[in-house]
Structures are given as C-alpha cells and as structure tokens.
Amino acid sequence: MGTEQIQSVSFDGKTLHILDQTKLPALKQFLQITTIEHCWQAIKELKVRGAPAIGIAAAYGLFLGVRDVCSSATFDEFDHVFQEKSDYLASSRPTAVNLFWALKRMRARLMAEKGHSIEDLKAKLLQEAHAIKAEDEEVCRSIGLHGLSLLHDGxxxxxxxxxxxIATAKYGTALAPVYLAKEHGWNVKVFADETRPLLQGSRLTAWELQEAGIDVTLITDSMAAFVMAKGWVQAVIVGCDRVAANGDVANKIGTYGLALLAKAHQIPFYVAAPMSTIDMETASGAHIPIEERDAREIINGFGVPTAPADVKVFNPAFDVTPNELITAIITEKGIVRQPYQESLIELFKEKSENSMPQYGNSEEGNQHVTA
Structure with missing residues (x-):
C-alpha cells in the first residue's frame, strides 16, 4: 500500500499525460495525448473524469488544437480555429461546468493577448493552461482546510x-479534507459507495485512498442506509459537477438518494465545490442539462452481459440534489449555508484572499461561516 497521491493530468511541453481511469484499479496506465481529438475522446469516454480534471485536460487539449496553426496566420484566422476547437471540446461532456469554465478562461486569455504574434499567443495559452492546473491544486487544498473544520479526529x-x-490537480474536493486530516495525523475513516453503473467508487475512490494509506471500506450503493442506521457514519461529503444559483447540485447519479438517506438519519450532508463549479447563470437544478449515457453501461457493463440485450434502459449520468437537503457547500473561499440564493451571491463578492479556517472545533459544524 502506497502513501502518495497520483497526478492524473500533466503536460510535459509536447504531450498531455492522462491517467486512464477506465483501466483502474487493475492497471495504472497513462495515456499519451498529442491531439485535440484524442483529448476529446478521453473526456467523452471518462478516461479523464472529475469536473476539475476535465477542465484542466480541456485547457491543455485546446492548446493542442491550436498549436499547429501557421505562424503567419492573422489573429482572426487564429481566433476562428480557436473557437472551432473550443466548440468541439465543449461537445464532449454537457454537464460538467468546469469544462466550459476552462474553455471560457482560455478564450479570455486569448482576447487579452490580442496584438501579439501567433507564436506568442500559443505560448500565452499554454501558460494559462498551466495556471489553471496550479490554481486547482491550491483551490483543492483550501477546500480541504475549510472542510476539515467540519470534521474531527476519529x-x-x-x-x-x-x-x-485523481479527479483534480491534487487533493480532490470531497476527499481533500480526508487527505488534510491525514497530513495532520488524524484517524479519519471512509465508506466509499461503489457507484453504479461505472463503479467509480470501487474502481477509483477505494483505489486512490488505499494508495494514500487511508482507512477505506467499500460498500455497494444500496448499503448506505444500513451503515447509516448502524451509526457508523458521522458525515457525508460528495463532490459535484455543477451548483446552480439556488444551491441545487448536480452530481453523479445516486447522490440525490444519498442526500435523502442522510436527512432521514440526521447526518450532515456536505458538498465540496470549487468556485468554478458554481454556475450563477443557471437558476436552479431544473435547468441543468443531464447527460444520458449508453445503455450498454448497464446491460453489458465492462463487457459482461447483466441484463436482456433488448431491455429498455434509462441511464442518466447525474441527478440533482435539491438545496434543502444540503447542510453546507464547501468552497475554497469558505463554507456557505442556507439561504443559498443569497449566500452564494455574497460568496462571489468576497475578496479572493480568504484566511484559512481553524479545524477540529466541533463534531458537526464549523464556527467560521461568513457567507
């Protein structure tokens, strides 16, 4: 059992290296991506997954898409190619708002550098992709420190x-407080839902926590109520793919049911969300597009027939958890609670320099909520 966190997305100047999460836990294999088409495929096929990691990969992928534009091109010609490649990448995953956030940020950098040579523009875009990755690591650490204030040793x-x-640059979002707890010498244990139908909990979460030397117990999704009823769970922490302006949250299918179970058992339900995942332009969860995936993921998952081949299948990748079921949303700038419609607006008004919280003050909640 190891004790190190894996870098799931990295760029060496020529090649984008992506940990192929579809091969885990059997094989730790890194894809060598040199074209935007391969990047699109990696995002679409969940080889890279997790909202922040998708955003990082998309930023590098967009750079790959424009790096071969002729240096003699005009800015308008370069911009045309840039927008075409950006739209192409945007078609890979419609729900993860970080994908669109990263693409918009790359475009903003392009427009800010208008007037430079084509080669300079390429260099500036690569610089921006590097910045997105570096900032995500710091964001995740800040989420971890804020989230740690909601936990306690044991x-x-x-x-x-x-x-x-592996879903971010480092630390993760929902698991960031767990990694920070380990750094502080705490003994925090984790139950990991298996997460049907693609088993991200068993293939990925259980694997990476074991790699980091953290006490993890794997359960199927249908066992969550049982372990809650036993009193074995003191908090639920999940990540998310999008937070609407009213605090509704889109996350992996099964999250909504877990939130209902947490409420029934009076267990706090926390959502870890980087600011880039909060979409203030989407009024509520009803307006979040929900990706529907191939029926084969359910009836022929991982190549093994598990249902009649011609059975009708409904396979949404995400569900929406209503804000009233969410105890708090943990961001890099602080922890927000109800009413989310107002507190999220206030959160965006705050200065980016936010002091780190004290941790371990209480079993169920924190004392530093400012928004």
Missing part, C-alpha cells in the same frame, strides 16, 4: 463516486 465519512486527487 470520525467516519461516507462519499459517493470519486471526488479525490
């Missing part, structure tokens, strides 16, 4: 899907 949390280090 407690057990339950998580769903994978919102760990």
């Amino acid at each position: 407690m057990t949390i339950l998580t769903h899907c994978n919102a760990g280090g």
